[in-house]
Amino acid sequence: MRNKPQKGLKTVPGKSSLERTLLTEQLDHYRLQRHDFFNHWQVIKGYLQLGKADRALLYMQEGISGLEAEQDIGQIPQEIVGAILLGLVVELRKEGLWVEVQLDSALKKERFWQEFWQEEYGEVLYGYTKECVKAIFKRYKGLEEPVVEIKLGTGEALCSLSLLDDDKVVWKQSCCYKDSEQQFIAQ
Structure with missing residues (x-):
């Protein structure tokens, strides 16, 4: 059984309050991005299973273009x-x-x-x-x-x-x- 992640990172030695806040936010963002990545992967996999490689490629290109920022x-x-x-x-x-x-x-x-x-x-x-x-x-x-x-x-x-x-x-x-x-x- 996995331990639930601790919110807040209050005990990070040598880190300012802002750095702790940013670390916590980044962890939340990475969890969301990980979840989104797996959802996108399932869509691509579905297109490929249906023999729609062109749709899979278009979907990947659209997803990647949003990551430029x-x-x-x-x-x-x-x-x-x-x-x-x-x-x-x-x-x-x-x-x-x-x-x-x-x-x-x-x-x-x-x-x-x-x-x-x-x-x-x-x-x-x-x-x-x-x-x-x-x-x-x-x-x-x-x-x-x-x-x-x-x-x-x-x-x-x-x-x-x-x-x-x-x-x-x-x-x-x-x-x-x-x-x-x-x-x-x-x-």
Whole structure:
């Protein structure tokens, strides 16, 4: 008999409260992704058993195209930022929203994060993404083709989220830093 997983990871030595929260969320996301993966596998297997290899291939291609945002974010070497943004993408995808990521190439380099990153930025970015999810969930229902665009850059805005409908901006907010301090700037 398996032990039920412990919620909260309260006793992880050497980890901040944010890191424990992110670990817990990542475990939940991986469980969901594992479940979804096996469901997709069953659909593909069913198509193949019915002799519909072309449908199986199309189904696989559609499934993989939705993972591009996660692949882009996975290139960020700063673990806290990567975990926060992966959590954001998974939350949005759970709602059925299409997510696109634009990532400045400098953010893929360890050197940028060593020079820029400060521990307290994690709490700010985490809070920002949670507030954005709430705002997006209030606004996307009823839109024809809702898309969430995440722009990650090295300029004034570290992270900018936009909710689009047919390429028209419905809502937008940025998490900016000025004079070495991050602060929210809603647009």
